[in-house]
Amino acid sequence: MSQNPLAEARQSTERSHPRLANAHTSRIESIGVRLPEQRLATKDLMQRCRRAARVDLETLTGIRSRRVCREGEDSLSLAIDAAWDCLSRSRHRAADLDVLISCSITKYVDGLSYRFEPAMSLSIKEALGASQCLNFDVTNACAGMLTGVSILDAMIRAGSIRCGMVVSGEYISSIADNATRSVRTIASRQLASLTVGDSGAAVIVDRSDDPEQGIRACEITSIPEHSELCIGKPFRSGPGAVMHTRAKKLHQEAIGHALPVIRRALDRSGWPIEEIDFVIPHQTSVRAIRAGTKRFTADLGGFARHDMVNNLEEYGNTASTTHFIALDRYLKEGRLRSSDRVMLLGFASGIVIGALAFTVGEIGASHAHAH
């Protein structure tokens, strides 16, 4: 095992560059989101803490509020609504989908009932009327949707499919509710649970005729020696889940191991970092985003044209959907042009690190048209 991350990155890129050899390329064709109407302010959440918490969460994370589910909303309903939103902006109909992948961490139906079988993806495709497409669920913590996009990208490049959807509904706010019972100081292992918000997101990936457009690189890797830094499981004292995180260590290790993955994605895409317009990182806290920017700028000798995207203030950390919630907002606000190059950076428990590089292409046009 090499101890030098730069040497590792070089070694990996010395492998063949299969993307260039594949007959097909893929692109993100459409994005849809679903955000619950109900907002929960950080100060209101902190007031629920049973032990007077000595934590200024808003200053620490930059999160002012987040969306939370009302009665009648759950992971499945958020995913289905996001999938419909995505289809409404797409040229494709539900019947065109060859594959549907659900990537929720939380698989809650009928409130907080966690469903193992049948797969969530089955209920989503049935709701859409995409009955005969292949469906399965994927879980990879907060990198779930990136993992789903990577799978569709591989299947399209292999010529197995033409079009697929990745969808996720995250009714994850139960971990915040449960954390309010124990969080007291900044050192609490449930502090990170207070940053989450509920949401749904969906994305359609299809075959691209233009090899210069669309997805140029998708690199995801696991660093298993740190897989126990963040563990989520059912709460022992009530419904929903609880998540224990060694947040500082997790953040340090994720940032520390990200460089080879970013380099690999840049090499595969053929884009120097300075030619990337926007970098959208996983949304955990404004401090983490700043620290990441500083570290990557120093290590890469430069950075993207714009600051790293910060979408925390109103939505918080929406788990597997964060990148696509941020992307959707930027598209709706007209901040992205079709020629812009975007990199999504995934940091998830596992530890999973991912980098997806693509051009905006026609997604921007479909968003502008829809709004």
Place this chain on the structure above:
Amino acid sequence: MRTRIESVGRARATARFRRASSIQLAADAAIAALDASGRDAADIDLLVNVGVYRDQNICEPALAPLIQRRIAPLAHRKDVFSFDLNNGTCGLINAFQVADAYLRTGSARRAMVLASDVDPNPRRSTGLALQASGVAVVVAAGDGREGFLGFHSETFSKHANLLESRLDWLGPRPRWIPGGAGHAIAMRTMEAYAERCAECSATSIAHFLENRSLGIDDIDLVLAADAPAGFVRRLTALCGLREGSVVSGEETAGAHTALPGLALESALKSGRLREARHTLFVTAGAGITVSLALYGS
């Protein structure tokens, strides 16, 4: 290029497990598969776990990196893509299909698919009859004639209510009650489930083979996971399969997601997989979902 099955490893819960661990079972099976392949793990780039029922009902992170951490040759690698893929008993075939795409594009050189299930709290679960076991399958890109020829999945959603399993909060209980307070898994299986699975599978097999201009007589070997119990017997009768052409892993009933892999291990060990010109993998699970794969040697 074809994706070929290189080796299979299995693990069973033994007395050394006080409570069987799905993570450890999958890791033990992975080591066995690597030993059987006779090659090191340096070029395994993809690790997919398809197990559904796991230690402590962990929902984050994916189980795959937790398993990878216990596979010594992979534990310190920093370039393996690992994640969970869940689709009940059909997960293994779906994972082969995903691995096939990564291998064909050259994004991965070899891949390992893992399956293991345990009941994390047998005293509280209802309807979940699992036999703790694990299986690991190594697949690689091959240049020869052997490998997967195609995949097919179909769902029959009118039967979606025939099997469902969930984890629910049972409410607070006094701590002195065995099992304590908390959540419990409930699997609800309707009586007609095995019968409907067999009927749906027979329909899917007919569609799949017809699309490939093959008949059931062209199939030399059928690897059918006997989940639900009695499924294989019904399928054999419905499809008119030749006696002795089916390997089902019946002796490991209750292995759930590992079951198709255990049937595969049996066929590989006996040499039947390599002898058969066409092998058909058949799995049926909740949904009802049927996943099939055709393998040529």
